[in-house]
Amino acid sequence: MKEYLVELTTTVPDGTEQAEVDRRRAAESVRARELAAQGNLFRLWRPVGELRSVGIWCAEDEPELREKVLGSLPLWPWMTAVITPLESHPNDPGRTA
Template identity: 90%
Template sequence: MREFLVELTTAVPDGTDPAEVDGRRAAEAVRARELAAQGRLFRLWRPVGELRSIGVWRAEDEPELREKVLGSLPLWPWMTAVITPLESHPNDPGRTV
């Protein structure tokens, strides 16, 4: 599997019922745990004071990442994603050859 740096920003559409937002957010937490258990979501951060997330995700390729992994997130219809494919750096201190 390849690794991808993914920046996700969620924008809830104006007029959305708060109960729907709460339900999707709760389902999002459940789905994130499932994806982590599957090895698809490796790490996830939220920049201090911001409503976006930055994470390392794993998939066979970018189409799989978009369609099957990120596309399975309940908040995905409200998200924009910046996806950067990653490769190992020869000087990575955590690299195992």
């Protein structure tokens, strides 16, 4: 599997009922745990004071990442994503041969 740096920004559409937002956020939490257990979500952070997420995600390729992994998130229809493919750096202290 390949690794990707993914920046996700969620924008709730105007007029969306709070109950729908709460339902999707709860389902998002469940789905994130499932994706982590499957090896697709490696790490996830929220920059201090910001309403976006930055994470390391894994998939066979970018189409799979977009369509099957990120596309399975309940909040995906409200998200924009910046996806950057990653490769190991020769000086990475966590690099394995």
